[in-house]
Amino acid sequence: MISSSPLAMTAFDYLQPATVQECAEMLAHYGSSASVLAGGTDLVVQLQHRAMRPRVVIGLERIVELRYLEPDNDGGVSIGAMTLLRDVKEASVLSNGLSLIRQGVTQVSCVQIRNMATLGGNSCNASPSADTVPPLIAAGATVRIVGRKGERSLPLEDFFLAPGKTALKVGELLHGFAVPPPLPRTAGVYCKHAIRGPFDLAIVGIAAKVTLDERDRVRSARIVMAAVGPTPLRARKAEVLLTGQVPTEALIVEAGRTAADEARPISDQRASAEYRRSMVEVWTRSALRNALYDARRAAA
Amino acid sequence: MNFHGRTKPHLRLTINGVTREFLVAPTTTLLELVRSKLGLTGAKRGCDDGNCGACTMLIDGAAVKTCIVLALQVQGREVVTIEGLGSPQQLHPLQQAFLDHFASQCGYCTPGMILTAKALLDEYPNATEHDIRDALHGTICRCTGYVKIVEAIEAARDSRV
Numbered sequence: 343m344i345s346s347s348p349l350a351m352t353a354f355d356y357l358q359p360a361t362v363q364e365c366a367e368m369l370a371h372y373g374s375s376a377s378v379l380a381g382g383t384d385l386v387v388q389l390q391h392r393a394m395r396p397r398v399v400i401g402l403e404r405i406v407e408l409r410y411l412e413p414d415n416d417g418g419v420s421i422g423a424m425t426l427l428r429d430v431k432e433a434s435v436l437s438n439g440l441s442l443i444r445q446g447v448t449q450v451s452c453v454q455i456r457n458m459a460t461l462g463g464n465s466c467n468a469s470p471s472a473d474t475v476p477p478l479i480a481a482g483a484t485v486r487i488v489g490r491k492g493e494r495s496l497p498l499e500d501f502f503l504a505p506g507k508t509a510l511k512v513g514e515l516l517h518g519f520a521v522p523p524p525l526p527r528t529a530g531v532y533c534k535h536a537i538r539g540p541f542d543l544a545i546v547g548i549a550a551k552v553t554l555d556e557r558d559r560v561r562s563a564r565i566v567m568a569a570v571g572p573t574p575l576r577a578r579k580a581e582v583l584l585t586g587q588v589p590t591e592a593l594i595v596e597a598g599r600t601a602a603d604e605a606r607p608i609s610d611q612r613a614s615a616e617y618r619r620s621m622v623e624v625w626t627r628s629a630l631r632n633a634l635y636d637a638r639r640a641a642a
Numbered sequence: 643m644n645f646h647g648r649t650k651p652h653l654r655l656t657i658n659g660v661t662r663e664f665l666v667a668p669t670t671t672l673l674e675l676v677r678s679k680l681g682l683t684g685a686k687r688g689c690d691d692g693n694c695g696a697c698t699m700l701i702d703g704a705a706v707k708t709c710i711v712l713a714l715q716v717q718g719r720e721v722v723t724i725e726g727l728g729s730p731q732q733l734h735p736l737q738q739a740f741l742d743h744f745a746s747q748c749g750y751c752t753p754g755m756i757l758t759a760k761a762l763l764d765e766y767p768n769a770t771e772h773d774i775r776d777a778l779h780g781t782i783c784r785c786t787g788y789v790k791i792v793e794a795i796e797a798a799r800d801s802r803v
Contacts, residue, residue, distance in 0.1 A: 355649060356668035356714050379715070386671070386710040387692055399668065403715055428704070452780025454695060454758065457704040458711065541693075541779055 351389045354396050360404045362517065366490045370513030372398045378515065379403075380424060380463030383455050408462070408517065411435070417523030423462025423516045427474070428453070430461055438640065439481075439524025442549055445532040446477035449540045449547070462516045465501060468508050468573070473540075475502075475574045476549035476566035477532045483521045489514040499566075502573035525561070528553040529636030533629045534568075535621050537612075544569045545613045546621040548601075550629035552584070554637045560584045565597070565626060570605035570618050577601035580626065589634050598627040653713055657682075658726030664713075672708040672716060673697045676723060684724035684753045688782075695781030698754035699723050705761040707780070724753035727760065736760055736798045745794035747785035754781045759795045769799060 359365035369376060377396035379385050388394040402408060408424035413435050421430065430436070430447045450456060450464065450473050464474045465485070475498070483498045490513050498519065501509050510516065530551030536542040547568030555561040563584040565577040580600040587593055607618035650665040657680065666675060676682050676699070685708060688696035692710040699708045700722040728734030733741065736756045746752045755778065762769050762777040769777070774795050775788070783791060 351669040354668055356651060356712065358714070358717070379712070382712060382715060383692060383707075383710055386712060389669075390690060390710070399712075401712070401715055403717070452695070453761075453777050454698055454705045454707045454780050455692065457701075457706050539779070 352392060352395045354389075355398045357398060357400045358404045359400065359402070362405060362407055362488050362515065363490075365400060365402065365405060365515055366488060366513055368398075368400050369515060370490050372400075373512045376400050378466065380466065381426070381459040383451075383459040384463065384467045384469075402515075410518065414520070414523075419521045420518060421461055421521065422518040423460060423466075425461050425518075427456040427459045427461060427464070430474075431456060439528035439530065439551075439553075440521060442477040442530035442532050442551060443474070443481060443521070446474045446549065449473040449532065449534040449544075452541055461519065465498070465519075466508055466510070466516055468502050468504070468506050470505055470571060470573055471544045471547065471569035472574070473532070473534060473544060473547055473568065476547055476568045477530065478519060478521070479566045479574055479576065480530055480532075480549040480551040480564040481521050481524070482564070483519045485519055486517040487514050488517045493517065495520070499574065499576060504572050525553045527555070527561075527637050527640050529633050529640055530564075531629050531632045531636070533625050533632075535625055543612065546570055546618055546625055548622065548625040548629045550626065550633045552589070552630070552633045552637050554634075554640075558588065558638065560587055560589050563630075565601055565629070567601065567605055567622060567626075569612075570607040570622055572606070575604065575606065577604045577626065579604055584630075589630070594627050594630050594634075597630060598623040601626040651714060654718055655713075655716060656720040658722055666713045668712065668714055670713045672699070672711045672713045672721070675713040676708070676721070682723050682725050686750050686753065688750065693780075693782070694751070695754045695758065696751055698757050698781060700757055700761055703761060703764060705758045705777075722757070724757060727756065734760075735801055736763075736795065739794040739798040739801070740791070743790050743794035743797060745786060745790040751781060751783040755783065755791055759798070763795070763799055763802075767799065767802060769795075771796060 376398040379401045408422045410422040427447045464472050479499045484495045532549045534544045535546045549566040551564045553561040563581045567575045580597040602619050602623040605622045607615040609615045653664045653666045686696035688694035690709050697709040
């Protein structure tokens with residue numbers, strides 16, 4: 343007897359709202375029995391493995407108002423949740439102080455995945471190892487959340503509550519990201535440590551963004567760590583350590599140690615918690631050195 | 643808005659230049675639709691997990707892993723499979739280059755390799771060896787070691803007028 347495929351999905355209805363408003367109505371109506379599909383590169387795999395068995399899948403592909411990537415009047419950039427990773431990767435408006443966002447996207451999987459996957463989907467999936475998230479947090483991005491009765495925004499770092507869990511309430515969807523304009527002499531990088539490069543999930547990911555003042559002291563710094571906690575984490579003590587200081591090599595080493603202390607890694611099939619902590623130290627140093635190098639060369 | 647589970651929505655797609663209409667169960671992937679309903683078996687079901695790239699097709703010209711795409715997601719769009727590239731009498735330059743450079747052994751990954759390469763060269767006609775290797779990052783071959791594949795793609799690139 344031929345057994346049925348173990349990977350068959352359980353039945354669901356597929357709904358395709360045309361507007362954000364229509365989508366919010368559907369989300370409110372179906373509540374937790376619905377899953378949202380953006381590019382599907384994570385969700386369809388979970389459906390195949392029956393890790394998720396929604397009764398309704400709401401596909402966002404028809405909602406054109408969620409696809410945008412445009413400069414704001416103040417020099418910042420707005421990016422819609424349904425913007426493809428391939429389009430973020432190619433976006434020249436994300437340059438200089440914002441190029442770390444493109445670096446993060448470039449580290450996601452492969453071209454075929456980036457052709458379907460979306461920036462909003464990568465956040466809403468709420469994986470602690472998501473590569474697009476630490477650069478966005480480091481850049482100070484806020485998320486725009488829309489529901490039936492209005493909208494709200496919050497810092498992206500507060501969007502993540504636990505693995506797979508976001509701050510979205512029933513009836514709400516992620517509209518997009520607002521990235522503020524970078525200050526002069528700002529530079530940032532994203533470093534991913536993985537065995538097989540972008541195609542693999544990060545063992546550790548580090549985004550570092552620094553802004554220098556006119557005397558080459560650190561005016562502000564952000565360090566965001568992936569895959570070493572239940573959500574992406576900021577290394578706030580390391581950030582404070584750097585702020586206002588001349589970034590000597592000794593200070594960079596100290597910041598690496600501090601970030602390692604702030605990480606909350608677990609052991610899994612990719613790496614032990616101990617190894618991850620060591621790698622946070624190494625890659626924080628490296629990310630800071632590279633970001634500082636770029637910031638010093640950036641025009642005032 | 644009640645749950646049905648058995649509705650088969652209407653799907654309209656252009657496949658290899660021909661517009662087709664189907665009634666499709668929501669759980670059907672694009673790969674299943676193309677292989678089972680259309681009998682186009684060039685695209686392969688490898689990992690079924692979005693990893694190996696054997697199921698790659700072009701959607702509006704972009705390479706996509708179709709084992710993790712629901713057919714209903716690509717409503718109204720243009721799909722090209724390996725069957726849509728050249729013919730046995732007149733191979734596409736990439737197909738000819740793969741043949742000439744012995745870039746295929748078991749052949750399982752070949753359709754995905756060729757379509758991924760086509761999308762790359764269409765967008766970047768002067769793609770470097772680095773660009774080619776980067777584009778092939780998500781398309782796995784367990785026979786050739788990639789050297790012949792990269793050489794074939796470079797030859798196809800260089801043969802273009």
